[in-house]
Amino acid sequence: xxxxxxHPSRVICKSGTSVKIECRSLDFQATTMFWYxxxxxxxxxxxATSNEGSKATYEQGVEKDKFLINHASxxxxxxxxxxxxxxxxxxxxxxAPNRGNSGANVLTFxxxxxxxxx
Amino acid sequence: SQKxxxxxxxxxxxxxxxxTLTCNYTNYSPAYLQWYRQDxxxxxxxxxxxxxxxxxKRKERLKVTFDTTLKQSLFHITASQPADSATYLxxxxxxxxxxxxxxxxxxxxx
Numbered sequence: 001x002x003x004x005x006x007h008p009s010r011v012i013c014k015s016g017t018s019v020k021i022e023c024r025s026l027d028f029q030a031t032t033m034f035w036y037x038x039x040x041x042x043x044x045x046x047x048a049t050s051n052e053g054s055k056a057t058y059e060q061g062v063e064k065d066k067f068l069i070n071h072a073s074x075x076x077x078x079x080x081x082x083x084x085x086x087x088x089x090x091x092x093x094x095x096a097p098n099r100g101n102s103g104a105n106v107l108t109f110x111x112x113x114x115x116x117x118x
Numbered sequence: 119s120q121k122x123x124x125x126x127x128x129x130x131x132x133x134x135x136x137x138t139l140t141c142n143y144t145n146y147s148p149a150y151l152q153w154y155r156q157d158x159x160x161x162x163x164x165x166x167x168x169x170x171x172x173x174x175k176r177k178e179r180l181k182v183t184f185d186t187t188l189k190q191s192l193f194h195i196t197a198s199q200p201a202d203s204a205t206y207l208x209x210x211x212x213x214x215x216x217x218x219x220x221x222x223x224x225x226x227x228x
Contacts, residue, residue, distance in 0.1 A: 043221060111160055
């Protein structure tokens with residue numbers, strides 16, 4: 001089945017630094033990837049949609065200069081949290097859609113990245 | 119406003135019993151509804167999808183129902199096991215994006 005690999009799984013950084021999270025589709029090509037953010041005991045909130053070869057689409061209220069998304073190839077999407085602050089501490093998860101035979105947008109998720117900003 | 123609601127309180131049941139989780143939505147007209155399982159510190163994993171014209175869908179010990187009149191889906195796990203303990207999320211597609219409910223944590227005790 002489809003596998004999405006996400007790294008790093010955990011990262012601790014100092015306030016003001018930037019952190020890059022990578023998401024790779026291992027055995028399929030993903031022209032689109034979705035980036036979600038999840039706070040403790042809350043649901044997944046869609047941050048942005050990355051598209052290979054074009055600019056990412058950000059959800060309302062998400063700062064595109066803060067959360068830089070690059071979809072460099074058909075198998076790699078990256079999220080960079082720039083000038084991170086403690087309030088950016090969260091669980092970030094990428095996912096790739098697979099419409100398959102159902103025609104529905106079934107998502108394969110990465111394992112997630114726990115970001116802690118000190 | 120659009121909402122997807124799941125019981126935020128944890129559901130505690132005994133091993134062997136049937137767990138039933140609820141997903142209610144408002145102001146959506148989904149063509150299908152999905153259920154995912156999420157373990158602590160991990161990304162969600164897809165379980166089942168049910169279409170609007172399907173009343174019920176089964177996969178091994180899992181059963182999902184979908185009532186578009188009530189705007190509700192029920193997710194059942196029969197013969198529950200401690201390994202079924204996790205958070206279960208329902209999701210609807212809106213404008214080609216999946217929107218998730220808050221999830222219900224299921225705890226199955228031996």
